Amino acid sequence: MAHKCTKCGREFEDGSTQILRGCPSCAGKKFLYVRESERHKDVLEEKPLAEIILERRNDTLEIQDKPPKEVEIYDRVESIRILGPGSYELNIEKLAKSDEVVVGLGKEGQYVVDLPSMAKSIRKAGKRRKRKKKE
Amino acid sequence: MNFFVRTRKRFSKFLKFFFRKRSSRIGIYGPPNAGKTTLANRIVRDWTGDAVGPVSEIPHETRRARRKEDITITGANGSSITIDIVDTPGVTTKIDYKEFLEYGLEKEEAIKRAREATEGVAEAMHWLREDIDGVIYMLDSTLDPFLQVNIMMIGIIESRNLPVIIVANKIDLPDAAPTRIKSAFPQHPVISISSLDGSNIEQLYEKMTDYFG
Numbered sequence: 001m002a003h004k005c006t007k008c009g010r011e012f013e014d015g016s017t018q019i020l021r022g023c024p025s026c027a028g029k030k031f032l033y034v035r036e037s038e039r040h041k042d043v044l045e046e047k048p049l050a051e052i053i054l055e056r057r058n059d060t061l062e063i064q065d066k067p068p069k070e071v072e073i074y075d076r077v078e079s080i081r082i083l084g085p086g087s088y089e090l091n092i093e094k095l096a097k098s099d100e101v102v103v104g105l106g107k108e109g110q111y112v113v114d115l116p117s118m119a120k121s122i123r124k125a126g127k128r129r130k131r132k133k134k135e
Numbered sequence: 136m137n138f139f140v141r142t143r144k145r146f147s148k149f150l151k152f153f154f155r156k157r158s159s160r161i162g163i164y165g166p167p168n169a170g171k172t173t174l175a176n177r178i179v180r181d182w183t184g185d186a187v188g189p190v191s192e193i194p195h196e197t198r199r200a201r202r203k204e205d206i207t208i209t210g211a212n213g214s215s216i217t218i219d220i221v222d223t224p225g226v227t228t229k230i231d232y233k234e235f236l237e238y239g240l241e242k243e244e245a246i247k248r249a250r251e252a253t254e255g256v257a258e259a260m261h262w263l264r265e266d267i268d269g270v271i272y273m274l275d276s277t278l279d280p281f282l283q284v285n286i287m288m289i290g291i292i293e294s295r296n297l298p299v300i301i302v303a304n305k306i307d308l309p310d311a312a313p314t315r316i317k318s319a320f321p322q323h324p325v326i327s328i329s330s331l332d333g334s335n336i337e338q339l340y341e342k343m344t345d346y347f348g
Contacts, residue, residue, distance in 0.1 A: 077253045100260075102253055109232030109246035111253045115284070118260035119291040 002039060003031040006049050009042065030062045078104035078111060158205060158217040159347055160266055164259065164292075165273030166284055167194035167225025167252075170304040174273065174330035175222035179203050181336075187222050193238040195252035197224045200262050210344035211337055218269075218347060221262055224255030228284050263291070269298045269347045276303040276311040276327060280319040289320060298346055302339065303327040 003012040007028030022029050081089040081104035101114040163171045175187040201222045209215040230252050235245035292299050303313035306327045313327035328335040
């Protein structure tokens with residue numbers, strides 16, 4: 001079995017992962033399973049692929065486009081995100097939970113980690129807070 | 136008879152659970168791609184025949200800390216220690232997904248790797264804060280040891296009073312300069328090894344037995 005792009009007719013090997021992102025030639029998202037014996041049928045019988053699809057009905061594979069999911073703000077790894085000069089997004093939930101500071105730069109995938117803030121032990125931080133209250 | 140044997144076994148397990156001295160936890164720390172997992176794999180393979188985790192040339196391959204328990208190491212001098220080895224994600228201050236694109240990763244995958252690597256740094260630091268009794272700090276001897284992250288990490292380890300052995304790795308490479316590392320950290324023992332081909336690893340085992348014992 002092989003896959004055939006229904007838009008441009010390009011063939012792909014069975015189990016090809018390439019087609020999961022759409023056809024690399026024409027970005028088509030619909031593929032037809034063809035048996036080895038029927039592989040050249042569309043060319044030999046001069047039938048357009050669309051007709052073969054109609055004949056066979058259920059044998060197509062359609063790739064559905066999933067828009068990449070935006071990570072919700074409370075699931076993010078960073079506590080502060082710098083979107084641009086002078087533009088910040090604060091992750092209040094993360095800031096409230098711990099003193100660890102991770103700064104995100106730009107949209108996603110770039111981080112600056114503040115190691116000293118991660119080295120403080122929680123116990124010490126608790127003590128310090130108590131002392132502050134007394135003052 | 137069988138019953139007695141079984142009960143005794145169960146009872147001794149029970150006692151062990153409460154009275155066993157916790158074996159000290161040794162964390163392998165260092166910047167990404169220094170060879171931490173390669174060393175962890177070698178130690179664990181040499182003494183138990185197991186493995187810890189996969190290695191790769193792409194930085195941040197290890198993004199979760201991995202622990203192997205009860206490894207008994209015997210030095211050339213005959214003394215031995217039992218330790219838990221914790222292989223940690225590479226600690227760094229900057230993580231950029233664009234770096235991974237050069238290794239042929241897709242953008243989406245690179246972004247995911249960057250995110251996980253950041254969480255990995257936090258996890259490594261968490262272990263250091265809570266659960267580590269000694270540190271093997273690994274450096275790539277082909278690179279400059281005076282990086283901000285190394286100075287900062289050694290400082291943090293010192294401030295927690297943890298014993299640290301510095302390992303100058305990758306001495307099998309032609310441009311390795313382990314003496315540079317020795318002069319950078321004169322206050323700690325420095326052992327130069329190649330965790331890939333295992334040269335000088337005996338010296339590290341010996342140092343571990345008398346330093347962490």
